[in-house]
Amino acid sequence: MHKSFISRVLRIEMYEVVPALLSGLYYFCVLCAYYLIRPLRDERGIAGGADNLPWVMWLTLAATLIATPIFGWLIRGRARQSFIPTTYRFFALTFLVYAGANAMVSKDAGIALGVGFYVWVSVFNLFANSLMWAFMA
Secondary structure (H helix, E strand, O other): OOOOHHHHHHOOOHHHHHHHHHHHHHHHHHHHHHHHHHHHHHHHHOOOOHHHHHHHHHHHHHHHHHHHHHHHHHHOOOOHHHHHHHHHHHHHHHHHHHHHHHHHOOHHHHHHHHHHHHHHHHHHHHHHHHHHHHHHO
16 A cells, blocks of 8 residues: 655654644644743732742742632533633633733732732633643544
8 A cells, every 4th residue: 555755754644644633733722822921920929029939939839729629520521522612711711801901900900910810810711721631532
């Protein structure tokens, strides 16, 4: 049987090419979303001073330790086709809420909001990557 150039070089069957390309595009979009938000996250996270960054990291750890089992409990027994898009929509909504809140708060409250944003984007990154791999599985 004659294999195509793609099959021989990449060791991939022709019926796997389109899903592999779509998977790569999906991962690119997940990483792109994070890397577009990351500079804003970093700037907002250190707005209160670089000396507070260790506490921000501890808050990130705490938020991750709290959010992960809650998320696991919420999606238990649900199909991936329903909870993955719902979770991405939830994160999109929280970022829109943040943008609205950021426009309305004072500078002092904005520092606390910035720390919250730093923590939330870090949690988003964890879940966005985990959901992408859950979809791929």
